[in-house]
Amino acid sequence: MKRFLLVEDEKILAKNLAFFLSREGYQVDIEYDGEAGWAAYTNKAYDLILVDWTLPKKDGLELCKQIRKESNVPIIMITAKSEIVDKILGLELGADDYIVKPFDPRELLARIHALLRRNESTSTAEQRLQYEGLTLDREKLLILFGLQNVTLTANEYKLLEIMMKKPNNVYSREFLYDEVWGGLLEYSERTVDVSISRLRKKLMELSGEKYFHAVRGMGYRFGEKP
Template identity: 45%
Template sequence: MSERILVVEDEKKLADILAKYLEQSNYSVKVVYDGGEAISAYEAFQPNLILLDLMLPNVDGITICKHIRQRSIVPIVMTTAKVEEVDRLLGLELGADDYVCKPYSPREVVARVKAILRRVSFMQTPVEVQQNEGLVIDETTLFATFQSNKVSLTAVEFQLLHKLYMHPGRIYNRDQLMDSIYEDDRIVSDRTIDSHIKKVRKKLATIAPELEFIHSIYGVGYKFEHV
């Protein structure tokens, strides 16, 4: 059964071209041109990944992303014509897994989709649950658990935490962490990895508010420590 991609894009010509490229890569695609229809389409279609435009009629991409992320860890790729760095980071702060700036090549988007779905597929392969001094991370569910409390992570957030978690005490710089998340050698600012770290820390704080697992090393990077 082919994986399902939901495309939410109000530029009809662009959306249809993108859908054609995705279908040629053997994905099942549903296209929605209006933000007001995105949530119902998501619930009915149950996609494996969502390509979500930031600027949409009736309901914008930010609102849609927030709504879906409260209910699901389905991978979300934000697309936007806004190139300011704050707008690039906005989708990541909301819990999106990636972003693509317009104008973009449909082939580039398909490559991003394939890379993210490969990561998700790898993480869903049955593996032994990893635990470290009370903190447990589960690659099959993308949950982090401390004692009886648990929190869900996006694919990117989990991959970042897993990288640090598996080598406690080792310091990783931002480039090393970015390379472990994105496979396409893109050039992004240091603020992107900082945005991801901030999100992971915030989520871990909901299950262990008195503890700090990820430590900043000024001028160098980040490390995970036992607690």
């Protein structure tokens, strides 16, 4: 049975969601503030984490950022903030998906299923993909360069895998969005831009090389310098 961590300070909502998800066959641990959420995360292994944006003691963004430094576990941000800039901020700090209150629990369940499928598909694929000095480890969701490595989220892995398979191809934002996010998120060019920017930074810090290149009016290319 898959175990989820739900960090939500609205107790009625948290208990209702936990009950709904338990009926779908998932075990759900509930915490009501960010510090308790972090303590729970460090003490148990979870298959997915649901984090409310606004939490007492440690807010959801900080908790998401802290977890992401330690793990590539799928994270869904629960938020009352519907502005695209807020959604992008959540993605930028490591969330894989977000859902805006109020929402139908069945929508949340669909997002959970999609994210779990995406995460599981990465672990069953061929083990490694290489380009130049980079190695993409599919089993551990790592990108390696020499003796160094950086952890990737499921979405970062998928994005990098697509582009590493056919280096120097030009990919439109729309294509990358459809392939990685599967239409679950409301389309925004910034969703793709933020993820590319995050990957570019990780690879630059890892190798000192710039592998992602913007192609004006078209999208992005992965590979050697033009």
